[in-house]
Amino acid sequence: xxxxxxxxGRQCGSGGHTIGKLLAQRLGLAFYxxxxxxxxxxxxxxxxxxxxxxxxxxxxxxxxxxxxxxxxFNGSDKTGSALTDQLHQAQSEIVLEVARQGPCVIVGRxxxxxxxxxADTLNVFIHSEMSFKIERSIAEHGLEREKAASRAAISSxxxxxxxxxxVE
Numbered sequence: 001x002x003x004x005x006x007x008x009g010r011q012c013g014s015g016g017h018t019i020g021k022l023l024a025q026r027l028g029l030a031f032y033x034x035x036x037x038x039x040x041x042x043x044x045x046x047x048x049x050x051x052x053x054x055x056x057x058x059x060x061x062x063x064x065x066x067x068x069x070x071x072x073f074n075g076s077d078k079t080g081s082a083l084t085d086q087l088h089q090a091q092s093e094i095v096l097e098v099a100r101q102g103p104c105v106i107v108g109r110x111x112x113x114x115x116x117x118x119a120d121t122l123n124v125f126i127h128s129e130m131s132f133k134i135e136r137s138i139a140e141h142g143l144e145r146e147k148a149a150s151r152a153a154i155s156s157x158x159x160x161x162x163x164x165x166x167v168e
Contacts, residue, residue: 003103003120004029007111010126012151013133018140019126020107030104036094037109044090046083054084055091055109 006023010016017033024031040055041048088110095114098104099121112123128136130152137148 004122005099005103005111005115005118005120006105006122006124007115008105008107008124008126009112010108011128011133013137013148014126014128015136016126017107020105024105027103027105030098030102031107032098032104032109033107036091036098036106039094039098040087040091043094044086046087050083051087051091055087 006020006029008016008020008023010019020033021031023029037048037051037055040046040051044051091109092114095106095109095111098106099111099115099118112121115121115123130149133152134145134148137143137151138145141148143151
């Protein structure tokens with residue numbers, strides 16, 4: 001890669017998607033967020049819902065194995081490879097592919113880990129106060145307060161996403 005790639009990690013409800021989209025528009029860069037889910041679904045034949053649910057958390061380390069993420073709870077294919085392993089492999093390949101294509105902004109999908117060590121990558125993490133995340137989730141996504149609070153609380157657990165990221 002010989003061009004800038006900006007990755008944006010974010011807490012649920014913090015506005016990372018919106019910030020990433022506005023940044024890409026302002027800088028004239030390609031923008032990838034939900035499009036990566038579609039690309040991974042086409043490549044793997046996994047459902048977009050499965051990808052959205054499992055694609056943001058790269059399992060690994062002791063905590064991933066303790067809760068069974070990527071092991072006994074999600075099945076495997078005929079080669080014995082867990083579905084989440086297949087998902088993470090395909091997702092990593094697509095993140096690398098879009099990063100090679102040209103300057104872009106990539107939101108989520110553990111792109112910061114996939115592109116770790118690349119000199120032309122800027123990694124940003126968006127977070128916000130709990131009350132902001134709850135109110136924003138209600139206003140932007142039409143969630144009921146209880147569900148918005150639950151999603152915001154889960155995303156605020158210290159280091160939860162980084163606990164599941166795996167860099168090989």
